[in-house]
Structure formats: structure tokens, C-alpha cells
Amino acid sequence: MRVVDLDRDMSDVIPTGLTPDSEFLFDQMTEITLNATQAGPGTRVLDVASGVGQDSLSLAERGATVVGAEPSHRMTGMAQLFAEDREGPMPFWVRGWADRLPFDTGSFDACICKGAMDHFDAPDRAIAEMARVTREGGRVVLAIANFESLACRVGRAVDDFRQDTLGWGPVRERRGYDAPSDHFTRYEIDLIRDQASASLKIESVEGVSMGWGMPGWSKTMARLPESASGRAVRWMGRLGRQWPQLSDVIVVVGSPLRSSRTSA
Numbered sequence: 001m002r003v004v005d006l007d008r009d010m011s012d013v014i015p016t017g018l019t020p021d022s023e024f025l026f027d028q029m030t031e032i033t034l035n036a037t038q039a040g041p042g043t044r045v046l047d048v049a050s051g052v053g054q055d056s057l058s059l060a061e062r063g064a065t066v067v068g069a070e071p072s073h074r075m076t077g078m079a080q081l082f083a084e085d086r087e088g089p090m091p092f093w094v095r096g097w098a099d100r101l102p103f104d105t106g107s108f109d110a111c112i113c114k115g116a117m118d119h120f121d122a123p124d125r126a127i128a129e130m131a132r133v134t135r136e137g138g139r140v141v142l143a144i145a146n147f148e149s150l151a152c153r154v155g156r157a158v159d160d161f162r163q164d165t166l167g168w169g170p171v172r173e174r175r176g177y178d179a180p181s182d183h184f185t186r187y188e189i190d191l192i193r194d195q196a197s198a199s200l201k202i203e204s205v206e207g208v209s210m211g212w213g214m215p216g217w218s219k220t221m222a223r224l225p226e227s228a229s230g231r232a233v234r235w236m237g238r239l240g241r242q243w244p245q246l247s248d249v250i251v252v253v254g255s256p257l258r259s260s261r262t263s264a
């Protein structure tokens with residue numbers, strides 16, 4: 001039985017006041033994911049689990065024909081509200097589950113799925129569907145939080161030391177290295193690579209940002225002068241690219257592997 005909230009409203013997880021490390025992470029994740037689609041005039045792009053639609057809108061601004069597919073009425077309603085005062089070509093909003101996309105095989109030049117696969121109850125089927133609806137030679141771009149990042153490892157080590165050695169409680173009640181209750185999957189680099197390679201020929205695996213959520217990191221970045229925090233987060237970003245297994249977010253780009261089932 002599938003238990004999913006069709007009125008899902010994730011406005012509580014959309015950051016409002018951003019610290020320099022959060023701003024860097026969200027900006028970089030968005031830029032790298034959207035650039036990887038190679039969206040432009042004449043291209044067709046599908047945004048799977050489009051949420052409040054900000055990426056669909058950005059892709060449409062680049063001139064692509066964009067479809068935002070999302071099961072939650074409430075999220076799509078918010079997307080339509082955000083889009084109201086925008087000018088230019090709009091995305092098409094479609095209601096759809098990632099593991100059963102309502103499109104023909106090879107309908108899109110590119111497909112993105114950003115920050116959502118850990119919410120899916122059948123992510124491997126979802127990747128297979130994204131590969132199916134993307135044309136041969138097209139690109140599927142998956143961006144996902146890494147629960148074995150440096151920040152998660154440091155956070156866990158600090159809590160273990162506090163609890164096991166000092167007998168104290170964890171630094172924070174919400175432990176960033178534990179997947180939240182609305183996540184089905186706790187991703188790390190080997191898992192996303194394995195799941196993706198069942199349906200995609202992987203072209204790149206890129207790490208985005210490092211240190212986000214590490215105990216004390218955000219507060220320190222917020223206190224530093226802007227030029228110093230900017231240098232620090234960019235430097236950690238370079239480390240994230242160097243060691244994607246320790247980065248905050250992993251972006252996988254691949255082209256569809258065709259099987260007799262998925263051939264157009």
C-alpha cells in the first residue's frame with residue numbers, strides 16, 4: 001500500500017533567512033543541476049517532483065519548453081502562485097508520480113530531479129522512468145543530499161563522543177546525519193551511483209559544497225565578515241568537488257540506457 005500525503009506542503013523546509021554556507025549550497029546545487037540539462041531554446045525539459053516550481057521557471061526562462069511533474073496539488077498550487085507575476089514562457093504543470101511518468105518514451109531532451117529522490121518510495125523505478133521518457137543521447141540529472149558527507153560524519157562523531165565518553169546529550173535534537181522521517185532512503189555516493197547505473201550510462205558524479213550542517217559551521221560563517229565567509233565556503237566547495245563522497249550534495253548526470261522495454 002502506498003502511503004503518501006497528496007497535500008504535501010514543504011514550505012517549512014524552504015529556507016527563508018540564509019547563512020553564507022546555505023546560500024552557497026543552494027545556489028551551487030541549483031546552478032550545477034540546471035546547467036547540466038543544457039536547456040535552451042528548442043529543448044524539452046522535464047522537472048520531476050517540481051515542488052514549488054522555481055527550477056521549472058528558471059529552465060523556462062532559459063528558453064526551454066518545460067514540464068513540471070508533481071503529485072502534490074498544494075505544491076503545484078504554490079508553483080502557480082509564484083509564477084503569477086512572472087513574464088515570458090511558463091512551464092506546463094502536470095500531476096504525476098516519478099515512478100509512473102505520464103509521458104511517451106523519449107519525449108524529453110533532459111530530465112532533472114533535484115532534492116526529491118529520498119522522498120520517493122520506489123526511487124529505482126523513478127530513475128528507470130526518467131531514463132525512459134528522456135530521448136536516446138539526452139541527459140538525466142539527479143541531485144541528492146549526501147548522508148555520508150563530511151558534516152554528517154563529524155556531527156555523528158561529536159555526538160558519539162558526547163554520549164559515550166562524556167555521558168551528555170547530542171548537540172542538537174534534530175541530528176542532521178539521520179534521514180528525516182519523511183525520507184524513504186538515506187543516500188550516499190555508492191547508493192546513488194548503483195541506482196543510477198541500472199538505467200543510465202553515468203557521465204559525471206559531482207560533489208557540491210562541503211561542511212553544511214557541521215556543528216558550529218553555520219554560526220561561524222554567519223559571524224565572519226562577508227569576504228572571509230565567501231572565501232571559506234568557496235574553498236570548501238572546491239574540496240567537495242575533489243571528494244564528492246564527502247560533499248553535501250551529489251549531482252549525477254547520465255544518458256538513458258535503452259532496453260527492449262524502454263526503446264521508442
Ligand SMILES: C[S@@+](CC[C@H](N)C(=O)[O-])C[C@H]1O[C@@H](n2cnc3c(N)ncnc32)[C@H](O)[C@@H]1O
Binds near residue numbers: 004099113115120
Ligand atoms: C524537497 S521537495 C523538492 C522539490 C524541488 N525539486 C526542489 O528542488 O525544490 C520533494 C518533492 O517530491 C515530491 N514527491 C514525493 N514523493 C514523490 C513521488 N513518488 N513522485 C514524485 N514526486 C514526489 C513532493 O511532493 C515534493 O514536492
